[in-house]
Every structure is written in C-alpha cells, then in structure tokens.
Amino acid sequence: MSAYHPLTSEEAITLAQRLPGVFSENAVLNCREIGDGNLNLVFHVTTENSAESIIIKQAVPYAKVVGESWPLSLERARIERQSLEIQHRLCPDFVPKVFAYSDELAYTIMEDLSQYTIMRKGLIDGITYPRFAEHIGQFLAKTLFYTSDLGMNQQEKKELAGRYVNPDLCKITEDLIFEDPYRSSANNSYSDSIEDEAEALRNDIPLHFEVALLREKFLTHSQALLHGDLHTGSIFVTPESTKMIDPEFAYFGPMGFDIGAVIGNLLLNYASQPGWNQSNEDLTLREERLLEMVKDVWNHFESSFRSLWNKDLVDEMSRTPGYQDHYLTEVLRDATGFAGCKMIRRIVGLSHVADIDGIENDMARETAQRKALAVGKNLVRHHRNIGTVDDLLKLVHLATTEIGVSI
Numbered sequence: 001m002s003a004y005h006p007l008t009s010e011e012a013i014t015l016a017q018r019l020p021g022v023f024s025e026n027a028v029l030n031c032r033e034i035g036d037g038n039l040n041l042v043f044h045v046t047t048e049n050s051a052e053s054i055i056i057k058q059a060v061p062y063a064k065v066v067g068e069s070w071p072l073s074l075e076r077a078r079i080e081r082q083s084l085e086i087q088h089r090l091c092p093d094f095v096p097k098v099f100a101y102s103d104e105l106a107y108t109i110m111e112d113l114s115q116y117t118i119m120r121k122g123l124i125d126g127i128t129y130p131r132f133a134e135h136i137g138q139f140l141a142k143t144l145f146y147t148s149d150l151g152m153n154q155q156e157k158k159e160l161a162g163r164y165v166n167p168d169l170c171k172i173t174e175d176l177i178f179e180d181p182y183r184s185s186a187n188n189s190y191s192d193s194i195e196d197e198a199e200a201l202r203n204d205i206p207l208h209f210e211v212a213l214l215r216e217k218f219l220t221h222s223q224a225l226l227h228g229d230l231h232t233g234s235i236f237v238t239p240e241s242t243k244m245i246d247p248e249f250a251y252f253g254p255m256g257f258d259i260g261a262v263i264g265n266l267l268l269n270y271a272s273q274p275g276w277n278q279s280n281e282d283l284t285l286r287e288e289r290l291l292e293m294v295k296d297v298w299n300h301f302e303s304s305f306r307s308l309w310n311k312d313l314v315d316e317m318s319r320t321p322g323y324q325d326h327y328l329t330e331v332l333r334d335a336t337g338f339a340g341c342k343m344i345r346r347i348v349g350l351s352h353v354a355d356i357d358g359i360e361n362d363m364a365r366e367t368a369q370r371k372a373l374a375v376g377k378n379l380v381r382h383h384r385n386i387g388t389v390d391d392l393l394k395l396v397h398l399a400t401t402e403i404g405v406s407i
Contacts, residue, residue: 161222
C-alpha cells in the first residue's frame with residue numbers, strides 16, 4: 001500500500017530539519033505553502049531570519065488547474081527530479097541543486113531561488129537581463145547536445161529515453177498546444193472580443209496542416225531530453241544569473257521545442273509591450289531589446305552547439321560535410337514553428353500569460369492578443385521556409401505590419 005499523501009507544513013519542516021548541512025543546528029524553521037500554479041504543492045522553508053532556506057516541491061495526483069477530474073501520474077515527480085540532476089550535472093550554474101527526494105511521496109527538496117525574480121514578471125516590469133541570452137543559449141546547447149545521438153552513445157541514449165516516457169504530461173502538451181486551439185474545446189478560454197480570431201483558427205485548414213506537421217515532430221522526433229515547458233515562468237533570473245526550474249514535462253523530443261518555447265514567450269512579451277508603456281520612446285526601446293534578445297538566444301545556442309559538436313561529437317556519420325549546417329537549419333525551423341504554436345495557445349487556450357492578461361486596459365489587451373496571434377500564425381505558416389534567425393524576425397515584422405500595429 002502506497003504511503004503517498006499530501007505533505008503538511010509541519011511535515012515539510014521535519015523533512016527540512018533532517019537535511020545534513022543545510023540549516024544551522026537548533027535553527028527554528030518556518031514554512032509556508034506557496035504553490036506553483038497548476039500541478040504541485042510547493043513549500044518554502046526558512047529560518048526565522050531567512051538566512052537559510054530550501055524549497056520542497058511535491059506532485060499531487062491531479063491537475064490543480066482543473067481538479068481531481070484530471071488525474072495525473074505521480075511518476076512525473078521522479079522524471080522532474082532526475083531531469084534536474086542531469087541538467088545540474090551538465091549546467092551547474094543554471095539549475096538549482098537537488099538536496100533530497102522521495103519517489104514514493106513524490107517530493108524533491110532543492111535549492112531556494114527566492115533571491116531571483118521570475119523572468120516573466122521581470123520582463124513585464126521592464127527589467128533588462130543582459131546575460132540571459134548567453135546563459136539560456138549555453139543551457140540549451142549543453143542539455144540538448146549531450147542527451148542526443150550526437151553527444152552520447154546511441155544505445156545509452158535509448159536506455160535513458162525509456163526512463164523518460166511521460167505520457168500524462170505529454171498528453172497535456174499534445175492537447176493544449178497542438179489540438180485544442182484549432183477546434184471547439186471546453187479547455188479553451190478567451191474573451192468574446194476575439195471570438196472572430198478563435199473562429200478563424202478553427203477554420204484555417206492550411207494552418208492546421210502546418211500544426212499537424214509540428215505535432216508529428218513532437219510525437220515522433222526523439223532528438224534529445226527536453227525540459228518540456230521552458231517558458232519565462234520557469235526561468236528565474238537576476239541581471240547576472242539565470243536558473244531553469246520545473247522540468248516535469250521532460251521527455252525525449254525535438255530540440256526545437258525547448259528553443260521555440262523560449263522564443264515564443266519572449267515574443268508574447270514583445271506583443272504585450274504597448275499595454276505596459278505610455279512612453280513611445282520606452283516602448284520602442286523595449287520592443288527592440290526583446291527582438292534582439294530573440295536573435296541573441298538563437299545565436300548563442302547555435303554557437304555553443306556548433307562548438308560542442310566540433311569538440312565532443314560521438315557519431316561518425318555526423319561528421320559528413322554539410323550535415324551540421326543542415327541539422328541546425330532544421331532545428332531553427334522547428335523552433336520557429338513551435339514558438340508560433342506556443343503563442344497561439346497562450347491566447348485562446350487553457351492557460352494564458354500575465355504579460356497579456358495582466359494588461360488593465362481592455363482595448364490594449366485585445367490589441368496585444370491579436371498581435372500575438374498574428375505573429376504566432378505567421379511563424380507556424382512559414383516555419384519550413386526560413387534559413388536564418390533574421391528570417392524569423394522578418395516574419396515577426398511582417399505579421400505586425402499586416403495588422404497595422406506599429407513596431
């Protein structure tokens with residue numbers, strides 16, 4: 001019989017007290033349940049003066065955003081914990097340290113990042129993160145290269161992939177990103193003011209074709225171990241440091257999905273900017289900075305990935321001249337399409353983003369929603385034709401120009 005049960009704050013404190021070398025001897029600990037939104041319990045355990053602290057994250061057997069009618073396997077807690085351990089081994093500067101865990105109780109005890117800001121909030125507030133593109137580029141390059149057939153023994157990769165079968169959470173992605181926005185679904189959520197946009201999505205057969213191609217990639221293209229949900233709410237930042245959290249959607253899939261998630265969320269913030277800025281000068285600077293960040297994310301990833309390929313490639317056939325260029329062009333095309341899908345689902349699907357929903361003015365919010373949809377659809381429609389990241393940015397500019405939104 002399973003010992004699983006949701007932890008109480010008192011139990012969380014007891015677990016924290018048992019950790020060797022984390023809290024001072026005889027420290028008095030406090031705990032509060034802070035939640036993480038949709039899927040888990042999260043406890044913040046601190047000393048009275050907050051000098052020492054940890055996070056305890058526990059999976060619950062259903063999706064909190066819906067309720068017990070949407071059951072989920074607790075196996076995702078093991079997948080998340082092992083992903084954090086792999087990512088920390090490959091990128092110790094960019095991933096919180098795991099202190100302890102219980103697969104039976106589905107919890108992980110990890111480094112506290114309270115001194116960091118959730119990147120989504122920071123971008124809304126207009127904070128600049130000059131090292132983010134470099135950091136995320138390195139993180140993506142190392143975690144994707146070293147868990148792919150390029151950077152690890154192919155048989156060992158197959159064995160590892162078998163431990164990352166994640167059907168419950170992949171099903172969420174498959175439905176919410178690649179299906180629900182393009183049909184009438186009880187999961188969809190949007191205001192009446194953009195019903196015309198939602199109807200257009202349901203009736204756009206050429207767009208459906210491109211989404212179907214991307215969905216096929218997500219279902220079948222097991223290139224590398226993905227984070228699986230790498231949006232700006234899963235990234236903690238300071239101007240000098242970056243940490244990636246919450247890889248519970250991890251599975252072996254197409255590299256472009258993680259890269260596209262980052263790019264898509266930066267572009268959602270880009271689409272929201274007129275709703276947060278009264279000054280035209282500030283607006284222009286922020287929009288330009290976000291588009292430059294998109295470009296830099298790809299360029300840092302590509303540069304790091306090529307360097308790892310040239311240094312640590314284990315697959316001899318991949319040394320064939322021209323193959324590296326072809327491989328990375330395909331990853332960029334995938335990333336572009338997945339970025340578009342991510343943007344579309346965040347406007348008409350189940351779970352939105354504060355970048356846009358947080359805009360108080362109704363007209364400005366609707367403008368941002370339409371702008372995000374225009375950009376997202378353009379990226380999806382034309383993702384197979386791009387060759388450089390500048391081509392991606394041209395699609396962004398064309399989409400905003402066509403709907404008459406000044407950039």
